Amino acid sequence: MAADPEQTNPSGGLNRRRVLSGIGVGLGVGAAAAAGSVLTHDHDTGGRATATGGTAPAADGGSQIVAFRGPHQGGIATPAQDRLCFAAFDVTTTDRGQLQQMLTSWALAAEAMTKGLTVPGDAGDLESPPIDTGEAEGLKPGNLTITIGYGASLFDSRFGLAGRRPSQLKALPQLPKEDLDPGSSDGDICVQACADDPQVAFHAIRNLRRLGTGVVAPRWMELGFGRTSSTSPAQATPRNLMGFKDGTRNIDAGDAAVMGDHVWIGAEEPQHWVRGGSYLVSRKIRMLLEQWDRDNLNDQQNVFGRAKASGAPLTGKKEFDTPDFSAKDASGDYAIPMDAHVRLAAPENNRGLRILRRGYSFTDGIDPVTGQLVGGLLFLAYMKNPDQFVTLQRILGAHDALNEYIKHLSGGLFVTPPGLAPGADWGAQLFG
Ligand SMILES: C=CC1=C(C)c2cc3[nH]c(cc4nc(cc5[nH]c(cc1n2)c(C)c5CCC(=O)O)C(CCC(=O)O)=C4C)c(C)c3C=C
Numbered sequence: 558m559a560a561d562p563e564q565t566n567p568s569g570g571l572n573r574r575r576v577l578s579g580i581g582v583g584l585g586v587g588a589a590a591a592a593g594s595v596l597t598h599d600h601d602t603g604g605r606a607t608a609t610g611g612t613a614p615a616a617d618g619g620s621q622i623v624a625f626r627g628p629h630q631g632g633i634a635t636p637a638q639d640r641l642c643f644a645a646f647d648v649t650t651t652d653r654g655q656l657q658q659m660l661t662s663w664a665l666a667a668e669a670m671t672k673g674l675t676v677p678g679d680a681g682d683l684e685s686p687p688i689d690t691g692e693a694e695g696l697k698p699g700n701l702t703i704t705i706g707y708g709a710s711l712f713d714s715r716f717g718l719a720g721r722r723p724s725q726l727k728a729l730p731q732l733p734k735e736d737l738d739p740g741s742s743d744g745d746i747c748v749q750a751c752a753d754d755p756q757v758a759f760h761a762i763r764n765l766r767r768l769g770t771g772v773v774a775p776r777w778m779e780l781g782f783g784r785t786s787s788t789s790p791a792q793a794t795p796r797n798l799m800g801f802k803d804g805t806r807n808i809d810a811g812d813a814a815v816m817g818d819h820v821w822i823g824a825e826e827p828q829h830w831v832r833g834g835s836y837l838v839s840r841k842i843r844m845l846l847e848q849w850d851r852d853n854l855n856d857q858q859n860v861f862g863r864a865k866a867s868g869a870p871l872t873g874k875k876e877f878d879t880p881d882f883s884a885k886d887a888s889g890d891y892a893i894p895m896d897a898h899v900r901l902a903a904p905e906n907n908r909g910l911r912i913l914r915r916g917y918s919f920t921d922g923i924d925p926v927t928g929q930l931v932g933g934l935l936f937l938a939y940m941k942n943p944d945q946f947v948t949l950q951r952i953l954g955a956h957d958a959l960n961e962y963i964k965h966l967s968g969g970l971f972v973t974p975p976g977l978a979p980g981a982d983w984g985a986q987l988f989g
Pocket residue numbers: 797799801802803804805806807840842843844861863898899900902903904912933934936946949950953963
């Protein structure tokens with residue numbers, strides 16, 4: 558084994574390194590291969606490259622590397638990173654083998670990128686386009702996670718996967734007041750790339766898309782510029798674009814018992830291959846920001862049932878005080894109004910129902926017709942059964958005071974399989 562491949566920079570993180578090995582489908586760079594030799598590219602010493610054996614560095618506090626392999630995929634229980642790039646793809650080939658091979662190459666590329674390495678296969682051939690697009694060179698791994706999911710449409714008759722369809726992966730019912738755009742909803746495959754650096758997240762999606770040339774076509778994509786949830790008590794609660802702390806009473810993803818009860822697919826699922834995975838519901842929700850910004854503070858607080866400045870429930874003083882849904886004010890009205898978002902969504906009022914929220918703020922700029930801001934929440938939530946979302950959204954869609962200020966634009970439901978064991982890949986995992 559050659560010298561330590563870790564190339565630390567002055568601020569403690571790893572710099573991105575080049576990987577040599579042949580992977581790829583649509584780009585014609587040969588069959589998928591296990592990670593081969595690694596050329597480390599030392600940006601702090603003028604670009605000296607060192608061949609190494611390509612073993613994974615162990616994740617530690619300072620490495621900014623989230624383990625790619627394990628019982629669960631990264632990007633679900635991982636403390637929510639600051640940035641997101643999310644894409645859904647349609648499979649365009651009818652060749653099952655090509656799809657499997659692409660998924661194998663994606664897993665190897667994803668593993669390399671999460672370690673801060675370039676997409677494997679770049680031999681520096683001057684006559685060919687580089688395999689890795691290059692914009693993440695010199696950047697730290699940024700806690701990149703790449704989480705794959707599959708939509709119900711992938712399990713139709715095209716690839717012989719009907720017998721492997723997870724039991725709860727089916728079209729969601731029509732929900733109150735929703736008119737989702739089908740063209741920017743759903744998809745055969747989704748990829749959620751989260752990182753603390755937006756360029757690292759974008760690079761991951763761009764390079765998977767490139768590896769999938771001729772096999773998949775992008776269907777929709779969204780950039781999330783700020784997390785709107787905490788998934789660990791170690792994180793400060795961020796604010797959403799309405800200015801409210803969001804994620805205060807989210808699931809603590811470090812709590813294995815709670816995750817087992819509400820998030821991870823378990824023994825109830827007949828399809829063994831997705832046990833340890835999770836269902837992912839996405840919703841692109843536009844906030845009517847100009848309208849919201851004209852609303853008075855008292856009403857804004859009543860919409861959520863929380864104080865804007867502190868994030869405390871209207872029945873408490875501090876952010877993490879437990880809401881008292883039975884408390885009344887001096888005029889005899891409920892202190893947390895009957896149509897307040899948190900009253901309707903709280904587990905106390907929904908037979909203990911909980912979901913792991915992992916959403917991001919997005920903006921699509923300005924509406925050219927109205928001149929209004931187009932922005933809001935890319936709601937992402939993980940759960941062991943999509944009925945958890947359906948139950949909540951039926952109530953919220955019908956009664957939530959927030960509905961006056963939001964509009965659900967598009968959405969999707971995907972199953973995210975469990976994590977990969979050493980030597981496994983997404984192609985073999987899906988096709989069995
Ligand atoms: C179907 C599920 C949910 C959708 C859709 C949803 C949209 C949505 N939420 C906010 C802002 C906040 N949500 C908060 C709490 C909260 N929201 C949901 C579910 C959905 N939200 C749940 C289950 C909860 C937790 C309720 C509880 O246990 O008390 C909060 C309060 C702070 C917090 O606990 O996170 C805010 C703020 C927006 C802006 C939005 C759509 C644009």
